[in-house]
Amino acid sequence: MATARVQNIDSSRRAPQLEKSRTGISGFDEITRGGLPKGRPSIVCGGPGCGKTMFAVECLVRGATQFGEPGVLMTFEEPAEEMAKNVASLGFDLKDLMARKKLVMDYVHIEPAEIQETGSYDLEGLFVRLQYAVDSVGAKRVVLDTPEAIFSGFSNQGLLRAELRRLFRWLRERGLTTIITAERGEGVLTRHGLEEYVSDCVILLDHRVSEQVSTRRLRIVKYRGSSHGADEYPFLIDEQGFSVLPSSSMRLNHPVSRDRISTGVKDLDEMLEGKGLYRGSTALVSGTAGSGKSSLSAHFANRTCTDGKKCLYIAFEESPAQVVRNMRSIGIDLEAHVKKGLLVLEAWRPTQSGLEMHLLQIHKLIERHKPAVVIIDPITNLMGGDEHEIHAMLMRLIDFLKAQQITAFFTALTSGAHKEIEMTDVGISSLIDTWLFVRDVELNGERNRCIYVLKSRGMAHSNQVREFVMTDEGIRLLPVYVGGGTVLTGSARLNQEAHEMAEALQRKQNIEERRRSMEQRRKAVEAQIAALRADLADEEARANGNVAEEEERERRMTQHALEMANRRKGTSIEKRRGRIAGER
Amino acid sequence: MKASSGAASKKSAGDGNTPIIEMKLYVAGQTPKSLAALSNLNKICKEHLHGRYKLQVIDLVKKPQLAQTDQILAIPTLVRKLPVPIRKIIGDLSDLERVVLVLNFKENGGAK
Numbered sequence: 001m002a003t004a005r006v007q008n009i010d011s012s013r014r015a016p017q018l019e020k021s022r023t024g025i026s027g028f029d030e031i032t033r034g035g036l037p038k039g040r041p042s043i044v045c046g047g048p049g050c051g052k053t054m055f056a057v058e059c060l061v062r063g064a065t066q067f068g069e070p071g072v073l074m075t076f077e078e079p080a081e082e083m084a085k086n087v088a089s090l091g092f093d094l095k096d097l098m099a100r101k102k103l104v105m106d107y108v109h110i111e112p113a114e115i116q117e118t119g120s121y122d123l124e125g126l127f128v129r130l131q132y133a134v135d136s137v138g139a140k141r142v143v144l145d146t147p148e149a150i151f152s153g154f155s156n157q158g159l160l161r162a163e164l165r166r167l168f169r170w171l172r173e174r175g176l177t178t179i180i181t182a183e184r185g186e187g188v189l190t191r192h193g194l195e196e197y198v199s200d201c202v203i204l205l206d207h208r209v210s211e212q213v214s215t216r217r218l219r220i221v222k223y224r225g226s227s228h229g230a231d232e233y234p235f236l237i238d239e240q241g242f243s244v245l246p247s248s249s250m251r252l253n254h255p256v257s258r259d260r261i262s263t264g265v266k267d268l269d270e271m272l273e274g275k276g277l278y279r280g281s282t283a284l285v286s287g288t289a290g291s292g293k294s295s296l297s298a299h300f301a302n303r304t305c306t307d308g309k310k311c312l313y314i315a316f317e318e319s320p321a322q323v324v325r326n327m328r329s330i331g332i333d334l335e336a337h338v339k340k341g342l343l344v345l346e347a348w349r350p351t352q353s354g355l356e357m358h359l360l361q362i363h364k365l366i367e368r369h370k371p372a373v374v375i376i377d378p379i380t381n382l383m384g385g386d387e388h389e390i391h392a393m394l395m396r397l398i399d400f401l402k403a404q405q406i407t408a409f410f411t412a413l414t415s416g417a418h419k420e421i422e423m424t425d426v427g428i429s430s431l432i433d434t435w436l437f438v439r440d441v442e443l444n445g446e447r448n449r450c451i452y453v454l455k456s457r458g459m460a461h462s463n464q465v466r467e468f469v470m471t472d473e474g475i476r477l478l479p480v481y482v483g484g485g486t487v488l489t490g491s492a493r494l495n496q497e498a499h500e501m502a503e504a505l506q507r508k509q510n511i512e513e514r515r516r517s518m519e520q521r522r523k524a525v526e527a528q529i530a531a532l533r534a535d536l537a538d539e540e541a542r543a544n545g546n547v548a549e550e551e552e553r554e555r556r557m558t559q560h561a562l563e564m565a566n567r568r569k570g571t572s573i574e575k576r577r578g579r580i581a582g583e584r
Numbered sequence: 585m586k587a588s589s590g591a592a593s594k595k596s597a598g599d600g601n602t603p604i605i606e607m608k609l610y611v612a613g614q615t616p617k618s619l620a621a622l623s624n625l626n627k628i629c630k631e632h633l634h635g636r637y638k639l640q641v642i643d644l645v646k647k648p649q650l651a652q653t654d655q656i657l658a659i660p661t662l663v664r665k666l667p668v669p670i671r672k673i674i675g676d677l678s679d680l681e682r683v684v685l686v687l688n689f690k691e692n693g694g695a696k
Contacts, residue, residue: 109655114670116686119620119678124612124659125644125651132648154658154674 018225021069021141021177024062025055026367027244031229032220036201039175041168043198045182045190046205051216051237052181054090055205056143057083058241059179061092064102069140069177072133073105076149080105083145090241104133110153117155123163126150127170134176142171142178148192165197189221200224206232215356218244234356236364245360245396254402256280261373261407264303265296267477268436271453271462277434278458279372280405282398284379286412287438291449292468292475293411294318296436297375298327298334299475300409305337309372312344312365316378320345331473344369355393363400374401379410391431398431433457438468441489448489451477467493605637605687606666610651612644612659617676621660624677632684 020034029035036042036059044052060071073094075083083105084094097103106129133139147164154160171178180198185191195202202221207214217232235244260275263283269276277283285293297313304311313334315323323345324334337343346365350358366374379394401408410432429435435454440447449468453461466477467489480489609625611618622641629637644651644659654663658674664687677683 106652108657110657115658115672115674116682117675118673118682118686119624119675120617121658121660121675122617123657124615125610125656125661128612128644128648128659129651129656132651150657 020226021063022067023059024066025058025242025244027233027235027363028218028242031233031244032201032223033227036177036179037223037226038177039172040200041171041176041178041180041198042201042203043180043182043190043195044203044205045184045195047184047207050184050205050207051235051242052205053078053083053145054087054237055203055242056145056179056181057087057092057094058090060103060141060143061087061094061097063141063177064097070102070137071104071141071143072130072137072139073103073143073145074108074130074133074147075105075145076108076110077146078107079109080107083107089239090237091239092241101137104137104139106130106133108150110150112153115153120159122159123150123167126163126167130167130170134174140175140177142176144178144180146181146183148182148190148194151192161192161197164194168197195221205235217356234360236357236360240364243360243364245356245363254280254399255405257405261307262303263296264299264301265475265477267466267475268296268451271464271466271477272434272456273459273461275459277407277409279407280402281433281457282401282408282410282431283434283436284410284412284432285436285438286414287449288414288440291438291440292470293413293438294323294377295327295330295470295475296438297377297409297411298323298330298332300373301334301343301375302327302332302337304373305334305340305342308342310342310344310369311337311373311375312346312369312371313375314362314365314377315345315347316350316376319347323347329472330470330475344371355390359393359397362397366401366404366406371406373407373409375409375411377411378413380413395431429455434461443489444492446490446492448493450480450489604666605633605664607637607687608640608642608654608663608665610642610644610654610656610659610661610663615659618660620676620678621662624680624683625662628677628680628683628687 019038020032020036021038022029022035044055046052057073060073063069064071073080073083078086080094087094094103094105098105108126108129130142134142147167151157151160168178168180180194182190182192182194184204189195189202189204199222201223204219204221206217206219208217209215216235216237218235219232220228220230233244235242257279259279260273260277261279262269262276263272285296287293294315294317301311301313313323318326320338324338327334334343334345338345344365348361362374362376398408432455434456436451437454438449438451441450442448450465451468452465453463455461465480467480469476469478478493480493607625609622611621625639629639642650642654644656650656660674660676662673662677662683664671664673671686671688673683673686
């Protein structure tokens with residue numbers, strides 16, 4: 001199903017496109033991929049108060065002001081004066097546009113009680129009026145606000161149908177981009193079946209109330225010759241006019257960044273490869289109440305603003321002033337960032353409106369402020385209704401943020417029991433890139449916080465459980481001790497730390513001791529070696545001295561004998577020796 | 585058939601105590617319906633009003649701006665401006681009896 005849809009869109013992108021007229025309505029031109037069919041009539045239908053007229057009028061006003069296409073507004077139910085007043089609340093000044101010849105209004109008033117019918121007639125008067133209005137400003141766009149009202153003024157329904165059909169043909173022949181509003185009937189799109197005559201584009205607006213929260217939705221029922229989003233899109237009407245929340249892009253092709261941004265907590269960055277989050281990724285911090293999720297958010301916001309980037313912080317639990325005050329207690333001055341315009345703090349009650357409205361509001365804030373980082377604290381407050389719906393809506397939001405390379409930082413409040421914590425968020429787990437988990441550990445009469453990285457796509461994150469400590473200089477994440485099947489935190493950790501320090505000291509002392517004794521032993525051995533060497537040298541010297549003496553003595557004796565012989569007049573030594581021998 | 589010719593067909597009566605009926609007939613070009621309406625109207629006026637009326641025929645093809653100011657949608661439309669209240673009859677006025685009834689010509693002097 002999803003793949004088929006993708007193919008459709010792809011092929012239509014390549015094919016020559018139907019010419020379209022941009023409405024200028026935020027979000028609508030995206031889902032229709034360009035706006036309404038140019039030069040053709042379109043129907044906007046829906047129940048009372050669903051915003052049909054607003055849609056049509058905004059399209060007309062934006063056409064006149066933004067796209068240089070003057071318009072004709074022909075109303076069948078509301079006098080021009082009232083209409084001008086009603087849309088003034090959206091910031092549209094119809095009177096000014098009329099004065100500048102960009103808009104003509106004509107109120108077609110039908111008073112059935114005044115009119116009697118005798119014989120055949122037609123609605124040529126309507127055509128004359130329309131033609132006159134179009135000619136007077138050179139209109140390119142026409143809005144017919146509930147022309148079905150004429151059905152109540154005339155009895156000949158067959159003739160009216162024929163005339164309406166002629167009217168739509170007439171509009172098409174003149175190439176007027178037309179919006180016809182129509183009341184929704186029982187089980188049919190429009191009460192009088194106008195959609196049968198206008199087959200180019202039919203838009204259905206809906207206004208639903210579920211659990212006392214109203215949601216407006218828009219659906220393109222048909223759009224001949226063009227692909228379009230087939231979903232129901234939530235929309236909003238506020239002081240800036242109409243805005244439609246485009247659904248998620250059906251393809252996962254958003255740009256991916258390798259840049260990393262710091263979370264503002266050094267120790268947490270350390271756990272994420274020492275670099276922090278990927279830019280444009282989505283991070284979720286979940287934990288029980290009071291586990292420090294908001295503080296983490298504030299750190300991130302602070303860091304983002306300190307780096308000179310814009311941050312949008314949406315708080316669902318606290319007022320902006322309260323957030324500022326509370327974060328000051330952990331040494332973060334958010335107010336300075338707010339004053340500089342880098343931090344946009346917005347807060348509203350989550351019960352105020354439906355999920356779509358929240359997301360639409362968030363969309364609008366993002367479009368207005370263009371932040372680098374969006375923080376929603378906590379996102380779980382949006383989750384009141386159907387799980388499937390929530391999943392779809394969050395996916396839209398996350399896709400939207402990713403497409404714009406906005407880093408998202410959500411917090412989620414989880415309730416109580418440990419086993420269920422990770423289960424409840426499974427619905428959104430697949431959407432999250434980096435998931436941090438803050439959990440309470442109760443031990444020795446203390447409640448301490450531990451944080452760990454449950455997952456972090458695309459990085460070798462730490463698998464450590466760390467103790468989460470809030471100091472007046474912000475958050476520190478300390479290593480915890482794991483032993484005996486429990487994790488030690490708080491004072492138990494301090495004990496353990498002291499204990500280990502003592503042990504370490506002991507070990508250090510032992511080593512020192514051993515080193516010292518070794519040194520002594522070495523010195524002793526060295527001394528012995530030296531003594532032996534000295535002995536040897538001594539002996540050697542003595543031995544050498546004896547040999548020399550002996551030789552000297554031998555030499556001297558020889559010399560002495562020679563001298564003696566000389567004195568005895570030439571007797572050779574041999575003779576003398578022989579004689580000596582003979583004498584004996 | 586033109587507005588001017590309509591003005592020319594305007595007649596006034598000297599009878600002071602019966603109010604003058606003022607009417608406008610809106611047409612758009614010389615269509616069969618318009619011509620039928622005009623001829624039917626002339627017939628009625630001749631029969632019932634004896635000249636105590638003003639009739640203006642307005643061709644919206646020539647004066648389109650009047651369609652908006654006078655709130656004309658169906659063609660042909662006959663508007664009885666005076667006496668008040670304003671009455672509108674649309675169609676080619678082929679049901680003569682009905683036209684007379686709606687315009688209340690009889691009360692306004694036709695029965696005299």
